[in-house]
């Protein structure tokens with residue numbers, strides 16, 4: 001891979017590059033991902049010009065550099081986007097690394113792309129009913145009361161159609177400015193279509209021999225008149241999050257890993273919402289677990305933040321009762337071996353966009369004390385993370 005010397009005219013605006021990549025899908029077969037890491041201002045793009053690379057498993061430690069996009073269902077294939085072209089936008093600089101002729105002509109294309117007007121976009125009104133979801137929550141509670149499950153995370157999707165052209169670049173940019181602590185992504189693969197998200201949840205990270213994961217659960221609306229430290233949580237929410245932490249600790253136990261640091265739970269802000277979060281870190285050198293990333297990715301997904309406990313029973317319940325395919329919602333995604341780092345995030349607060357239809361996805365953790373109306377409202381709040389931003393632009 002070579003670093004391209006940028007002369008001063010080769011300045012590509014990243015919003016325009018997003019729209020150019022979407023536009024290119026009409027003519028060429030590419031897979032690509034744009035992303036921004038939490039608390040960073042750097043925007044990344046990688047493009048793969050080969051045939052879509054479907055894999056059933058990944059070995060993170062030996063994998064080439066790229067971006068992984070995995071559906072919720074573990075038995076379905078994941079997509080690996082190879083890093084053939086990699087562009088990084090920092091506040092005042094752009095760096096381009098590329099391999100091969102296709103990359104070079106694609107850079108030319110991005111540079112010369114002229115974006116068009118987007119002024120006619122608007123969402124069509126939709127008629128949403130809560131009945132189906134509330135009965136699913138009721139069934140979930142019954143299953144828990146019958147002792148078959150301890151926790152389960154039923155989810156739903158909501159489709160909203162629109163007129164006009166969606167300005168992907170502007171929308172991504174708005175997510176970046178509204179949600180500085182989220183992992184923001186826009187991913188296209190021929191297998192998945194276009195997905196956009198702003199997730200608060202890290203699944204695994206490996207960097208400088210330090211492994212990290214988090215347990216995130218419990219949801220309330222953010223209240224600007226209250227400090228995060230003063231937030232009160234109900235017993236139900238505290239238990240719900242503790243179950244996710246217990247699930248993670250059980251995964252460590254399965255591989256006999258005893259030395260890990262645990263910080264939390266703490267209240268954290270995620271856009272318009274707040275959650276309880278505990279961080280777990282492991283020194284992979286000291287514990288002699290060089291392959292902890294791959295091992296934990298396999299053990300953790302799907303965690304009880306998005307599926308439930310016991311895992312098998314919760315998976316079967318959701319497959320039988322949810323009544324729709326989650327596809328890439330609550331799967332995971334992120335960079336692999338880029339700059340010596342791998343990070344995979346749970347694909348939450350996301351939507352899929354195709355033709356003139358946006359499909360939103362959200363779920364809520366159900367325990368014995370759940371109230372169907374409240375869980376419904378929670379999924380509405382979660383969907384609003386992205387919907388409100390569409391309405392604001």
Ligand SMILES: C=C(O[C@@H]1C=C(C(=O)O)C=C[C@H]1O)C(=O)O
Nearest residue numbers: 217218219305348362363364365
């Ligand atoms: C399932 C979702 O979020 C997860 C579930 C949460 C909860 O039940 O309180 C909170 C954060 C996430 O771990 C979602 O956003 O769709």
